[in-house]
Structures are given as C-alpha cells and as structure tokens.
Amino acid sequence: MPSSNRIAEAFAAAKAQSRPALVAYLTAGDPSPERSASLALALHRGGAGILELGVPFSDPVADGPVIQQASDRALKAGTNVRRVLEIAAEIRRHSAMPIVLFSYLNPLMRYGFDALARDARDAGIDGCLITDLSVEEAAGPVSKLRAAGLDTVFLAAPTSTGRRLKLVSELSSGFVYVVSRTGVTGERSDVAASVEPLVNRIKSMTGKPLAVGFGVSKPEHVAAIGCYADGVIVGSAIMRIIEQNGHAPDLESRLEQFMRSLSGKEDSPR
Amino acid sequence: MSNDPIQQPDSGGHFGPYGGRYVPEILMAPLEEIERAYAEARQDAAFQAELAGLLANFAGRPTPIYECKRLSAILGGARLFLKREDLLHTGAHKINNCLGQVLLARRMGKTRIIAETGAGQHGVATATVCALFGLECVVYMGEEDMRRQRLNVFRMRLLGARVESVTSGSRTLKDAVSAAMRDWAANIENTHYLLGSALGAHPYPMMVRDFHRCTGDEARRQILAQAGRLPDSIVACVGGGSNAIGIFTAFIPDTQVSLIGVEAGGRGLTTGNHAARIAGGSPGVLQGAYSYLLQDDDGQVSLTHSVSAGLDYALIGPEHAWLHDQGRARYTNCTDVDALNAARTLARTEGIIPALESSHAVAEAIRLAPQAAGKIILVNLSGRGDKDTGIYRENFPELDTPDAQ
Ligand SMILES: Cc1ncc(COP(=O)(O)O)c(C=O)c1O
Numbered sequence: 001m002p003s004s005n006r007i008a009e010a011f012a013a014a015k016a017q018s019r020p021a022l023v024a025y026l027t028a029g030d031p032s033p034e035r036s037a038s039l040a041l042a043l044h045r046g047g048a049g050i051l052e053l054g055v056p057f058s059d060p061v062a063d064g065p066v067i068q069q070a071s072d073r074a075l076k077a078g079t080n081v082r083r084v085l086e087i088a089a090e091i092r093r094h095s096a097m098p099i100v101l102f103s104y105l106n107p108l109m110r111y112g113f114d115a116l117a118r119d120a121r122d123a124g125i126d127g128c129l130i131t132d133l134s135v136e137e138a139a140g141p142v143s144k145l146r147a148a149g150l151d152t153v154f155l156a157a158p159t160s161t162g163r164r165l166k167l168v169s170e171l172s173s174g175f176v177y178v179v180s181r182t183g184v185t186g187e188r189s190d191v192a193a194s195v196e197p198l199v200n201r202i203k204s205m206t207g208k209p210l211a212v213g214f215g216v217s218k219p220e221h222v223a224a225i226g227c228y229a230d231g232v233i234v235g236s237a238i239m240r241i242i243e244q245n246g247h248a249p250d251l252e253s254r255l256e257q258f259m260r261s262l263s264g265k266e267d268s269p270r
Numbered sequence: 271m272s273n274d275p276i277q278q279p280d281s282g283g284h285f286g287p288y289g290g291r292y293v294p295e296i297l298m299a300p301l302e303e304i305e306r307a308y309a310e311a312r313q314d315a316a317f318q319a320e321l322a323g324l325l326a327n328f329a330g331r332p333t334p335i336y337e338c339k340r341l342s343a344i345l346g347g348a349r350l351f352l353k354r355e356d357l358l359h360t361g362a363h364k365i366n367n368c369l370g371q372v373l374l375a376r377r378m379g380k381t382r383i384i385a386e387t388g389a390g391q392h393g394v395a396t397a398t399v400c401a402l403f404g405l406e407c408v409v410y411m412g413e414e415d416m417r418r419q420r421l422n423v424f425r426m427r428l429l430g431a432r433v434e435s436v437t438s439g440s441r442t443l444k445d446a447v448s449a450a451m452r453d454w455a456a457n458i459e460n461t462h463y464l465l466g467s468a469l470g471a472h473p474y475p476m477m478v479r480d481f482h483r484c485t486g487d488e489a490r491r492q493i494l495a496q497a498g499r500l501p502d503s504i505v506a507c508v509g510g511g512s513n514a515i516g517i518f519t520a521f522i523p524d525t526q527v528s529l530i531g532v533e534a535g536g537r538g539l540t541t542g543n544h545a546a547r548i549a550g551g552s553p554g555v556l557q558g559a560y561s562y563l564l565q566d567d568d569g570q571v572s573l574t575h576s577v578s579a580g581l582d583y584a585l586i587g588p589e590h591a592w593l594h595d596q597g598r599a600r601y602t603n604c605t606d607v608d609a610l611n612a613a614r615t616l617a618r619t620e621g622i623i624p625a626l627e628s629s630h631a632v633a634e635a636i637r638l639a640p641q642a643a644g645k646i647i648l649v650n651l652s653g654r655g656d657k658d659t660g661i662y663r664e665n666f667p668e669l670d671t672p673d674a675q
Contacts (some may be wrong), residue, residue: 057570104555111569134298
C-alpha cells in the first residue's frame with residue numbers, strides 16, 4: 001500500500017465534484033531547475049490535482065517536438081534525477097498535491113531503483129511512471145517502488161491487445177494512464193473517437209482510476225474526456241507555454257490561467 | 271530448427287540479461303505482430319525459398335571468400351581472408367536483412383516501409399527493396415550524416431525513397447532511430463519499421479541476426495573448402511552489430527575459433543570521442559534494448575564519434591553484450607586514423623577499397639597478423655568504399671592535388 005493516499009484522494013475529490021482530476025505534466029528543469037517548483041505550484045493553483053514531474057532524457061522516443069525540446073533545455077540547465085528529487089521535495093514543502101515521477105528508464109536505472117525508491121519516497125513523491133518500461137520488464141522496478149510505498153503507473157495504448165490491457169491494469173496502481181491515440185506526445189485539435197470505447201474496455205477490467213492523455217490541450221477536450229474518464233492529462237500544451245514564455249516574469253500566472261481555462265473555471269479560482 | 275546449435279534468446283528476447291523489450295506500450299503490439307509473423311515465416315518453406323532466391327539472384331549470394339596473398343606476405347604472419355560482402359548488390363551486407371524484412375512486411379500486409387540510416391548503406395538497401403516490391407519508403411537520416419554521406423542520400427532519392435533529415439539531438443544515427451520510432455508509433459496500421467541492425471526491441475536482434483547468418487554459414491563452408499580447416503580468428507566491425515553477428519553465428523559452437531568485434535575508437539578512448547561501448551560503456555537501455563551503452567553518470571546517452579557513420583551509435587547489439595560477458599567473443603576498437611590507413615593499405619595491396627566501417631576490421635587484422643604466423647584470420651568485409659570516397663578525399667589531401675602520386 002502506498003504510504004500516502006494523495007493520488008487516490010485527488011481522484012476522489014474530483015469525483016465528489018463530478019469533474020475529472022486534472023493531471024499536469026511538467027518537464028523538471030525547464031527553463032531552469034530553480035524555477036520548477038514555482039511553476040508546479042502555479043499549475044496547482046490553477047486547478048491541477050496531480051503533478052507529473054518529468055525527468056528529462058537525451059533520447060525521448062515517445063515524445064513529440066515540444067517535450068523533446070523541453071528536455072533538451074532542462075538537460076542544458078543541468079537537470080538530473082537528483083535535482084528532480086530536490087524539486088519534488090521543494091514542491092512538497094509547500095503543497096500536498098500528489099506527485100508522479102515521469103521518466104524514461106535509463107536515468108532511473110542509472111540512479112538505481114533501491115536508492116530511487118527510498119529517495120523518491122523521502123522527497124514526498126507518490127508514484128512513478130516509466131514510459132519505456134514494458135510490463136514484461138517491470139517486475140524488478142515495481143517491487144522496489146511498491147515496497148517503498150510508491151504507486152506504479154503504466155500506459156495503456158489504443159494498440160494494446162486485451163491481454164496487454166489486463167496486464168497493464170493489474171500492474172498499475174494509483175491510476176492507469178490511457179494513451180488517447182497512436183503517435184507521440186503533442187497537442188491535437190480534437191480527441192479521437194476511439195478513446196471512449198478504449199476507456200470503457202479498461203473499466204470492465206479494473207476499478208482503478210483511468211486518466212487520459214496525449215493530445216489534450218483545450219477546455220473542450222477536458223470536458224469531453226471528463227464524461228467518461230476519471231482524469232485528464234495535459235502536457236505539451238503546458239510545455240509550449242513554458243517554451244514561449246520561459247523567461248517571462250509572469251510565466252507562473254500564465255500557467256495558472258491556462259489551467260483554470262482548462263477546467264472551465266476561469267473566474268472562480270479554487 | 272530444433273537441432274540448430276545456435277543460441278536463441280528466451281521468449282522475452284533476452285540474451286542473458288541483455289536485449290528484451292523496452293519500448294512505450296504503443297509499440298508493443300506491432301512488436302508482437304512481427305514476432306508472430308516471423309515465427310511463422312521462419313518455418314515456412316515458401317518464405318525461405320523466396321528469400322533464398324532473392325539473395326542469390328538479386329543480391330548476389332553466395333559472396334566469395336578471398337585470400338589476401340600480397341597483404342599477408344607484406345605483414346609476414348597470418349593468412350588473411352576476406353568475406354566479400356562488399357560485392358553484394360548495393361555495396362554492403364545490409365541487403366540481406368532488408369530482403370528478409372521486406373518479405374515479412376509484405377506478409378504482414380504493410381504498404382509503407384520506414385528505416386533509419388547512419389552511413390546511408392541501410393537506407394540505400396531499404397530503398398532498393400522497396401523499389402523492388404513497389405512499397406512506399408521513408409528513410410530517416412541525421413542531418414550530420416546526410417552531410418557526411420551525400421552520395422547515398424542521392425542514391426536513395428534516385429531509388430524513389432523520401433529521405434527525412436533529422437535535426438534533433440546529435441543529428442546522427444540514434445536520433446534517426448528515435449525519429450523512425452516516433453513515425454512508427456503514429457503509423458502502425460500500414461507501416462513496417464525496417465530496422466537496420468541487430469538492435470532494438472525483441473524480436474529485431476534475433477531476426478536481423480537470422481537474416482545475416484548466411485554470411486557465416488557460407489564462410490564456414492568456404493574456408494573449410496579453401497583452407498582445409500576453420501580459421502583461428504574472425505574479425506568484424508561492430509556498429510549495431512549485424513554484420514558481426516552474421517559472420518559469428520555459424521562459428522559460435524566452434525570454440526577454438528576466436529571471435530573479434532571491432533568498435534569505433536574514434537579519436538581515441540581517452541578523448542571521449544568514440545563509440546567503443548564495451549571498453550567505455552556500461553549496461554543501460556536505449557531504443558528498446560538493454561546492453562552496453564555509452565552514457566554519463568546521470569544516465570543520459572553520450573554523444574559518440576566515429577569517422578564512419580555506420581559505427582557511430584551509443585549502444586551495442588544485445589547479443590554482443592552477452593557474447594562479451596560469456597567470454598565467447600572479444601571486443602576491441604580501432605581509431606579513425608588506423609581505419610583510414612587500413613583502407614589505403616587494402617586498396618594498394620589488394621585492389622579493394624573497403625567501406626570505412628569495414629576498414630576498422632581490416633585494421634585489427636593488420637594489427638594481429640604479424641604475430642600470428644601459421645594462423646588464419648578471416649575478416650568480414652561488410653561493405654565497399656564507394657560511399658566513403660568523399661571522406662577518403664578529405665583525409666588523404668595529398669592524393670587530391672593535380673600532381674599527386
Ligand atoms: C559497410 C558497413 N559495415 C558495417 C556497418 C555497421 O553496422 P553493423 O554493425 O550492424 O554491421 C555499416 C552500417 O551502416 C555499414 O554500412
């Protein structure tokens with residue numbers, strides 16, 4: 001069992017208000033590691049219920065250009081796993097928002113899963129999602145992370161077979177990340193019609209919360225997905241705002257406003 | 271194939287701890303589809319016969335082995351033999367794997383082929399088989415490699431392929447692989463990713479090896495016929511590792527034959543500008559597989575360097591990592607300068623201009639031969655040097671003046 005129930009509580013709180021939990025992805029270290037905690041807190045003020053804190057990687061095969069470039073900038077700014085954990089700890093000092101570490105496998109493997117599980121828990125991180133860790137290869141990392149009380153989130157894809165969806169939902173804890181469409185991360189003009197049936201298929205296999213991501217960037221997307229899923233994940237749209245306003249002093253308020261616009265509550269901050 | 275002594279990975283594609291499947295969930299379904307289709311094709315006599323026919327009549331197999339008598343005499347030690355993969359259609363071993371995979375793609379009903387390329391040899395071979403089967407072809411190539419291998423870019427276009435310039439990251443082979451993986455994730459329905467080396471997620475390392483093992487199977491018969499015995503050493507260059515695993519495989523059970531892989535030593539290991547994963551790397555995951563990787567203390571993939579684009583990659587194919595750990599193969603490296611000089615030596619003593627990648631293996635053989643009197647060294651000459659003429663010109667300016675000798 002996770003040592004905290006922050007992730008479960010965030011989904012429960014959203015459900016109680018009949019809305020999806022907003023999950024915000026942030027590449028840690030972009031534009032600079034010093035700024036990241038402040039950006040995360042702004043996303044939270046704007047309505048993000050859960051934070052996915054991205055560890056930058058040199059070869060992000062699942063990401064489109066926006067997050068690729070965010071990773072490049074974060075790496076140039078000197079961000080590594082240790083620094084990301086510090087950022088998480090800093091966020092935790094100011095907020096109870098659940099934090100999911102979002103990473104490619106190699107930087108975490110290099111850090112070592114024994115050390116990572118311990119240090120992530122100590123930093124106040126609640127869970128971990130490793131993009132290129134297939135369920136087949138996951139046994140070792142999952143047992144170490146779970147032993148430290150961390151949730152392990154896995155991706156379910158539109159291409160996943162029934163057998164794979166079952167494996168993914170069994171191995172996931174906290175929530176299941178439902179990838180809305182094939183391809184890589186990046187904003188899209190609309191939500192694929194195939195998402196709802198995919199979500200319903202997974203619902204028939206598990207009672208765990210399902211959050212939908214990839215391509216979500218507009219209030220309409222959030223509203224549409226919110227009708228059938230427990231959470232909505234926004235990533236590239238956030239990183240694009242950071243890309244375009246990286247050094248603007250009002251970046252925090254822009255991010256806060258953007259999050260507020262997504263939940264359709266621009267005028268009534270929570 | 272149950273009586274085949276060749277080592278097979280476990281059902282998850284692991285060679286010892288290496289290999290496996292480390293990809294985003296989206297790509298697991300197509301990998302499973304390829305695995306299924308390949309398992310069937312492997313047992314299908316009609317598939318194997320069609321492939322054998324194309325290898326013989328289109329690609330030009332079997333390739334000869336050739337004894338370098340002049341060079342051997344000059345070095346004054348071992349007898350050097352070359353396995354002449356450079357004589358294959360399109361100029362390198364890459365065509366073996368491309369023919370196998372294009373037949374598989376057709377079997378799976380795919381109409382579009384994507385590939386990555388470093389030196390351009392795999393891109394040319396892919397463009398070639400796509401032309402042969404009338405399939406759409408997109409080749410991803412790092413911007414830096416496009417500059418280094420302009421002739422191959424043009425050849426791909428002449429063959430009807432679209433060459434996509436990759437401007438992310440280091441703009442070389444690994445970035446081209448990432449770009450191809452991203453394209454694949456978006457176009458799984460109709461697209462086959464024709465990966466060009468014994469790399470990536472299972473079943474690629476096994477499948478690519480199988481499509482190249484004809485090299486070693488032929489060479490083993492040929493050397494027994496020509497020299498009356500097995501060679502003492504086999505030497506091959508290792509980028510991802512396809513030509514090397516192709517020639518090694520038949521000889522793995524012959525434990526008296528030493529297997530030597532040559533990685534790119536670049537400007538020398540101490541400079542950090544190289545692609546010697548075994549000597550300078552440590553186990554890690556890149557683009558689908560777990561193997562020896564050049565990485566920094568934070569687990570970020572290091573930039574590599576080699577004068578030869580085909581060896582310029584941060585991860586070594588997983589079966590090589592396992593052969594290394596088991597002590598069955600030995601991995602060494604060769605600098606840019608030694609490879610360039612070996613190319614010139616081979617050209618001038620035997621009338622064969624090798625590809626720069628293959629020159630790394632030639633250089634190692636040249637290094638070993640003088641102390642190996644009475645021994646037989648077989649080098650896999652994986653490709654010919656036409657594509658590298660521009661780099662040879664840059665590096666031998668003394669041959670490129672009006673009154674050069
Ligand atoms: C002629 C030649 N040899 C070798 C290689 C390296 O690849 P591999 O290690 O897969 O044989 C290449 C790659 O482009 C090549 O063109």
